[in-house]
Amino acid sequence: xxxxxxxxxxxxxxxxxxxxxxxxxxxxxxxxxxxxxxxxxxxxxxxxxxxxxxxxxxxxxxxxxxxxxxxxxxxxxxxxxxxxxxxxxxxxxxxxxxxxxxxxxxxxxxxxxxxxxxxxxxxxxxxxxxxxxxxxxxxxxxxxxxxxxxxxxxxxxxxxxxxxxxxxxxxxxxxxxxxxxxxxxxxxxxxxxxxxxxxxxxxxxxxxxxxxxxxxxxxxxxxxxxxxxxxxxxxxxx
Amino acid sequence: xxxxxxxxxxxxxxxxxxxxxxxxxxxxxxxxxxxxxxxxxxxxxxxxxxxxxxxxxxxxxxxxxxxxxxxxxxxxxxxxxxxxxxxxxxxxxxxxxxxxxxxxxxxxxxxxxxxxxxxxxxxxxxxxxxxxxxxxxxxxxxxxxxxxxxxxxxxxxxxxxxxxxxxxxxxxxxxxxxxxxxxxxxxxxxxxxxxxxxxxxxxxxxxxxxxxxxxxxxxxxxxxxxxxxxxxxxxxxxxxxxxxxxxxxxxxxxxxxxxxxxxxxxxxxxxxxxxxxxx
Numbered sequence: 145x146x147x148x149x150x151x152x153x154x155x156x157x158x159x160x161x162x163x164x165x166x167x168x169x170x171x172x173x174x175x176x177x178x179x180x181x182x183x184x185x186x187x188x189x190x191x192x193x194x195x196x197x198x199x200x201x202x203x204x205x206x207x208x209x210x211x212x213x214x215x216x217x218x219x220x221x222x223x224x225x226x227x228x229x230x231x232x233x234x235x236x237x238x239x240x241x242x243x244x245x246x247x248x249x250x251x252x253x254x255x256x257x258x259x260x261x262x263x264x265x266x267x268x269x270x271x272x273x274x275x276x277x278x279x280x281x282x283x284x285x286x287x288x289x290x291x292x293x294x295x296x297x298x299x300x301x302x303x304x305x306x307x308x309x310x311x312x313x314x315x316x317x318x319x320x321x322x323x324x325x326x327x328x329x330x331x332x333x334x335x336x337x338x339x340x341x342x343x344x345x346x347x348x349x350x351x352x353x354x355x356x357x358x359x360x361x362x363x364x365x366x367x368x369x370x371x372x373x374x375x376x377x378x379x380x381x382x
Numbered sequence: 383x384x385x386x387x388x389x390x391x392x393x394x395x396x397x398x399x400x401x402x403x404x405x406x407x408x409x410x411x412x413x414x415x416x417x418x419x420x421x422x423x424x425x426x427x428x429x430x431x432x433x434x435x436x437x438x439x440x441x442x443x444x445x446x447x448x449x450x451x452x453x454x455x456x457x458x459x460x461x462x463x464x465x466x467x468x469x470x471x472x473x474x475x476x477x478x479x480x481x482x483x484x485x486x487x488x489x490x491x492x493x494x495x496x497x498x499x500x501x502x503x504x505x506x507x508x509x510x511x512x513x514x515x516x517x518x519x520x521x522x523x524x525x526x527x528x529x530x531x532x533x534x535x536x537x538x539x540x541x542x543x544x545x546x547x548x549x550x551x552x553x554x555x556x557x558x559x560x561x562x563x564x565x566x567x568x569x570x571x572x573x574x575x576x577x578x579x580x581x582x583x584x585x586x587x588x589x590x591x592x593x594x595x596x597x598x599x600x601x602x603x604x605x606x607x608x609x610x611x612x613x614x615x616x617x618x619x620x621x622x623x624x625x626x627x628x629x630x631x632x633x634x635x636x637x638x639x640x641x642x643x644x645x646x647x648x649x650x651x652x653x654x655x656x657x658x659x660x661x
Contacts, residue, residue, distance in 0.1 A: 193559060195555055195559070215555075216558055216559075216561045216562065217561075220559065221559070222556070224555070230557075230570075230571055231575070232575070241560050241562070241570070242561050245557075245561055245563070245566045245570070246561065293556075294559070294560070297560065297561060
């Protein structure tokens with residue numbers, strides 16, 4: 145599902161501000177939001193997710209204006225930097241959470257939820273770990289579980305906030321590959337926040353460079369590298 | 383011969399420190415507790431039983447349990463709501479609210495009790511209106527509950543505020559992003575995350591609610607068999623030189639405290655893995 149960000153502005157204390165940001169993301173695209181800390185990239189992602197309200201501007205998913213829609217009804221999957229797994233639930237219960245809180249009339253049965261959790265564990269290459277608790281897993285495994293959990297309700301849009309920021313280099317590379325494969329297999333539209341330009345260039349179809357709440361450049365990794373649109377982009381990539 | 387670590391203090395210092403700590407605890411904590419129990423059983427079990435089962439004592443026990451049963455749930459609800467607001471949102475006056483929650487700890491209990499007399503007593507601000515509408519607050523159950531709620535207000539909130547601040551909003555945001563409603567998020571995510579702190583808070587709140595003397599004494603009126611809670615009943619008996627009965631009821635109160643302590647330790651032991659994992 146395509147995403148359209150139209151003139152989004154936000155200025156407040158808790159997160160960096162945004163100044164009339166617009167962005168078009170095509171159906172099935174994988175886009176990185178790249179910028180230094182304080183650039184507003186996480187704020188933009190949280191507004192697209194519905195975790196923050198913009199002061200002006202609109203967010204469209206396909207032909208649906210979701211600006212006023214609650215996060216629960218937007219049909220997105222969200223992956224947090226520090227996993228945000230529920231410590232008192234097993235891995236399978238974490239993954240099944242989104243299904244188990246559905247309205248009674250739509251909710252799958254317990255065994256269906258368990259089956260779905262196992263399928264998702266296969267998808268993120270952690271088969272058989274359903275009965276573990278998050279505290280028994282490594283950081284990379286936790287983030288795989290968080291990814292599986294975000295996919296349980298079959299969202300068309302996947303939003304990731306520096307998902308590999310807390311992991312070491314080797315695990316990051318493995319997870320990048322896994323994420324890109326899943327994105328392609330499930331035909332998702334994904335937005336990925338990072339401050340690491342190598343990660344952005346390796347993963348994304350297009351990269352959006354943000355600086356002080358404004359878009360500096362939106363282009364393919366090759367184009368950004370060859371033709372930086374502004375001096376700031378050239379400095380940032382150097 | 384094993385080499386002694388040069389980072390450790392000499393054995394004599396260690397021994398002295400342990401002896402000092404243990405004798406201080408023995409003198410200040412265990413001795414009084416021992417005195418209460420020995421005095422309570424001074425005239426044998428029959429006298430103890432008579433002391434705690436005579437009608438006025440039974441009424442005091444019932445009243446104490448009733449007051450705690452009303453005051454503790456009220457402060458649990460308030461404590462969770464206040465801790466939620468303070469830890470998960472930014473708003474004007476937040477620091478004032480945090481400071482105000484601690485107020486009952488710094489105000490003398492007698493003053494806390496007097497406040498309610500000045501508000502709801504016969505000569506108080508609302509006194510005439512209350513008399514005209516035949517509502518009894520002071521020298522009755524509502525006054526006892528109000529004073530107890532005031533005194534025990536900080537316990538639950540104080541346990542939860544640092545805990546919930548440290549946990550942040552991320553788990554709640556994750557639950558919401560997975561389609562959970564606000565209530566489902568609270569029930570399935572927030573509450574399990576805070577359950578240990580909440581249990582501590584409830585236990586401490588309950589211990590104080592049953593043991594409070596000062597504030598309750600001011601609003602009670604000391605009507606025997608009607609508005610005397612256990613601590614007040616102990617004082618009445620003591621002032622009447624009825625030492626055995628006084629210590630018998632006091633030993634029950636001490637027993638309640640010990641049960642609270644045992645429960646707290648049992649919980650810590652039962653959930654030791656989780657406590658260690660959560661840090």
